Amino acid sequence: MNYLSRKTVFFVVVLLLSYGVRSQELSERDNPEVQRIVPFQVFDNLYYVGARWVSAWLLVSDQGLILFDSLYGDLTDIAIDGIRELGFDPDDIRYVIVSHAHYDHIGGARRFQEEFGSVVMMTEADWNMTTEPAEYQEYPIPIRHLSVSDGSTLNLGRTRLRFMQTPGHTPGVLSTRFTVYDNGYPHDAVLFGGAGLNFSGVERTEMYINSIERLMQLENIEVNIPNHPDSGEIFERYEILQEREDGDLHPFVDPESWDAWLDILMRNALGKLEREREAAN
Numbered sequence: 001m002n003y004l005s006r007k008t009v010f011f012v013v014v015l016l017l018s019y020g021v022r023s024q025e026l027s028e029r030d031n032p033e034v035q036r037i038v039p040f041q042v043f044d045n046l047y048y049v050g051a052r053w054v055s056a057w058l059l060v061s062d063q064g065l066i067l068f069d070s071l072y073g074d075l076t077d078i079a080i081d082g083i084r085e086l087g088f089d090p091d092d093i094r095y096v097i098v099s100h101a102h103y104d105h106i107g108g109a110r111r112f113q114e115e116f117g118s119v120v121m122m123t124e125a126d127w128n129m130t131t132e133p134a135e136y137q138e139y140p141i142p143i144r145h146l147s148v149s150d151g152s153t154l155n156l157g158r159t160r161l162r163f164m165q166t167p168g169h170t171p172g173v174l175s176t177r178f179t180v181y182d183n184g185y186p187h188d189a190v191l192f193g194g195a196g197l198n199f200s201g202v203e204r205t206e207m208y209i210n211s212i213e214r215l216m217q218l219e220n221i222e223v224n225i226p227n228h229p230d231s232g233e234i235f236e237r238y239e240i241l242q243e244r245e246d247g248d249l250h251p252f253v254d255p256e257s258w259d260a261w262l263d264i265l266m267r268n269a270l271g272k273l274e275r276e277r278e279a280a281n
């Protein structure tokens, strides 16, 4: 083989290998056997019913259940089974709050509408995404239920959710602020609905930065409830929680790490803005 054809073979092999790795990663993400974990309680009123790589959170009120994000495909069974395993009835899910209209958060929403009569809520901007071609993976499009606007609230029994539209990752990322209880003691929690920088354009990056600024201005946030476990060390914190003794702090109550995380997101976003501006010129 001459040098050139050897080089060609080398590149083809590298290409095939990297394709193989990527498709394997994808199938591991989509594989419910790989993704299934035992659901667990984090606060008096909050449970993790998500998968390994993407979250679903169950908030329990005195008037029914609220589910944050719906997983997708076969992974949605993880949430439904988890809710039952924890002793709750999925028929009691009053609302499914979708953090943004990417398949990994919205993909199971239609099932909750059809099987359990849940009301699906997201922002108008992200409802509009459901009528456009899906960005990463197709999913069953939910029936348009409720639109949530910035600053609105939802009360269910004594539970109150406060909504913010924090666009960037998608045009209508929905973030929710609510109270979690640790042995009856309240803590302010935020679920930031879309932290990933996998989008493009100067304008969207500016929207994202503005969203981070607004989150930074929220006072007294003590708990980060991330919609991907990696964004808030969910499993590491849960390990600590299991070994917690009387008098120990709750490992999810960690205002410093919330602030530090937002600082990192801001730094990365400012770097992205610079690159987006250069690319636009």
Ligand SMILES: [Zn+2]
Binding pocket: 100, 102, 169, 194, 196
């Ligand atoms: Zn997303």
